[in-house]
Amino acid sequence: MKPYYQDEQTTIYHGDCHEIMPHLPMVDLVQTDPPYFQPATHYVPTRTQGVPKKSIGDMSILELAFKIWCGDLARLLRPTGTIYFFCDGQSYPLAFTALYPHAKHVRPLIWDKMISYNGYTWRHQHELIAWAEMEESPRIETGDGDILRFRGVMQDDRLHPAEKPLDLFKALVAKHAVGIVLDPFMGSGTTLRAAKDLGRKAIGIEIEERYCEIAVKRLAQEVLPLDAMVNTGYNNDYGTTGQQPETLPGFHGSLEISQAGNRSHVFPAGTIPEGHSRQLWGGTGGSLEGDEAPRHPQSEPR
Numbered sequence: 372m373k374p375y376y377q378d379e380q381t382t383i384y385h386g387d388c389h390e391i392m393p394h395l396p397m398v399d400l401v402q403t404d405p406p407y408f409q410p411a412t413h414y415v416p417t418r419t420q421g422v423p424k425k426s427i428g429d430m431s432i433l434e435l436a437f438k439i440w441c442g443d444l445a446r447l448l449r450p451t452g453t454i455y456f457f458c459d460g461q462s463y464p465l466a467f468t469a470l471y472p473h474a475k476h477v478r479p480l481i482w483d484k485m486i487s488y489n490g491y492t493w494r495h496q497h498e499l500i501a502w503a504e505m506e507e508s509p510r511i512e513t514g515d516g517d518i519l520r521f522r523g524v525m526q527d528d529r530l531h532p533a534e535k536p537l538d539l540f541k542a543l544v545a546k547h548a549v550g551i552v553l554d555p556f557m558g559s560g561t562t563l564r565a566a567k568d569l570g571r572k573a574i575g576i577e578i579e580e581r582y583c584e585i586a587v588k589r590l591a592q593e594v595l596p597l598d599a600m601v602n603t604g605y606n607n608d609y610g611t612t613g614q615q616p617e618t619l620p621g622f623h624g625s626l627e628i629s630q631a632g633n634r635s636h637v638f639p640a641g642t643i644p645e646g647h648s649r650q651l652w653g654g655t656g657g658s659l660e661g662d663e664a665p666r667h668p669q670s671e672p673r
């Protein structure tokens with residue numbers, strides 16, 4: 372099976388994950404965000420056409436897909452492994468049911484997007500993550516609550532219509548010390564980028580070639596030393612934390628913050644690519660130097 376892309380840390384396959392997964396080596400962590408829309412509510416324009424012609428049976432499409440995919444994942448995952456399976460309130464029961472036979476336990480985590488999208492009232496502001504630990508999973512020593520607060524990616528900034536925040540994915544991967552991370556529904560490659568930034572090996576699968584291309588480009592962006600990139604708030608996708616520039620733990624050298632659209636990026640000094648304007652919070656260009664710094668409490672993994 373020929374990968375679409377491969378380097379020392381990352382492998383991408385282009386194709387249907389159900390066909391590709393049986394050929395992969397064992398993995399240690401699955402972090403994935405599969406398609407989890409409800410077919411019935413997506414193909415019936417409920418607001419404009421009266422009584423929707425939908426039935427709960429339509430959910431069986433998703434039920435079967437989740438069952439097949441979770442079976443594939445369970446065969447690939449080591450007994451010490453963990454699965455983070457993104458879903459929402461409507462699809463969580465199906466994710467739970469599909470994961471339950473394979474896991475020691477399955478529990479929901481809540482991702483609070485900190486902004487609300489779509490609709491007039493009770494607007495969507497959260498999604499769920501079915502967290503499944505396998506029979507021999509070591510205990511994660513965290514003490515964290517099960518609500519993860521990471522700002523959702525604004526529509527104009529997305530490389531994929533369902534792109535998830537890189538910081539959220541990093542926080543999850545960072546809880547698990549070793550091994551290979553798998554994302555069989557990688558989209559724009561957020562899991563792979565998170566794994567790469569944390570120095571982990573990862574495998575991604577994506578059925579649409581255009582997203583494989585996007586993921587490869589994302590991986591090509593330079594990785595800064597670990598301590599400089601993770602948990603500082605400087606790699607926040609928006610630069611809206613309101614933080615003042617401060618030094619970065621463990622990083623010696625200059626950094627520059629640039630802005631493209633609403634998204635801020637951190638680069639080693641002098642390497643900001645074309646198309647990025649050099650802007651620091653408040654619109655002024657700048658650079659940072661660092662050695663010791665307090666960590667940003669909001670994105671600190673414990």
Ligand SMILES: C[S@@+](CC[C@H](N)C(=O)[O-])C[C@H]1O[C@@H](n2cnc3c(N)ncnc32)[C@H](O)[C@@H]1O
Pocket residue numbers: 386387388389404405406407531533534535536555556557558559560561562576577578579582
């Ligand atoms: C919800 S998106 C993932 C978005 C991703 N988390 C990101 O941040 O960009 C799900 C992805 O799974 C892909 N997909 C759907 N069915 C697939 C399959 N059978 N095998 C591999 N990829 C599939 C879709 O093309 C889509 O890009």
